[in-house]
Amino acid sequence: MTRAFAVAGFALAGLLMVAVELAARREGSRVPALGDVCGYVMRYQVGRVPVGRIGILGFWWWLGWHFFAR
Template structure:
């Protein structure tokens, strides 16, 4: 089961790298990871920075589930 999880994470990382590479080609209409993060960080509902809170919550969740063990 551990090998399946490692293979899944490796595949996800490989696909992420391929998508980022495709986004950085000249004339590409695919946004880069940085562009997506910048768009999310700018999202607000009134005075509440919902995008920043969501990104912080996502990183907290990732750290809690994968790095705190």
């Protein structure tokens, strides 16, 4: 039963992401698209250290570790 709740939660999160992306792509929308948010995060630096890129890399590592390393 717990696995069904987890799958349903991830499916709901995916559907919400799609809904937000569709809302962002409407004419005159003030909601940023996912690509715009990722571009903003990737540009973030502290001095010469690309903290945003390191954060995105860490997120992808975490995601892969939890879902594909079984």
